[in-house]
Amino acid sequence: MPNEADEIIRIHNGFYRICRFPRVIGYIDGTQIKIQSPGPQDEEVFRNRNSDFPINSQIVAGPDLKILDIVARWPGSTHDSTIFNASYLRAHFEGRQFENAVLLGNSGYQLKDYLMTPLQNPGSCRKSI
Secondary structure: OOOHHHHHHHHHHHHHHHOOOOEEEEEEEEEEEOOOOOOOHHHHHHOOOOOOEEEEEEEEOOOOOOEEEEEEEEEEOOHHHHHHHHHHHHHHHOOOOOOEEEEEEEEOOOEEOOOEOOOOOOOOOOOOO
């Protein structure tokens, strides 16, 4: 992840040009990378819902699609939010290392003041007259 002010501003500006969201420092998502069965003792831990044996990886990408942060060590059955909650990245955001920057993520992550996720049931507020 970037730690110099100039690089953070460049990333903020890149995301703002793309999606008009201010303060975005990255997009976070998980992906699964198939591996061979780790053997009978561990295969059920790695088996995902498709019966494959992947490593679940968490990736943060910048506006130019370059990888800014990656964690690739969790069994495929691990949920994205579990990986994030155990990551140094979350600890850095909780410790305000990135000041007021935010991540964009999908609905697999919990909404935080530094992690924007989609609205599940968007609606409109209308006042009755």
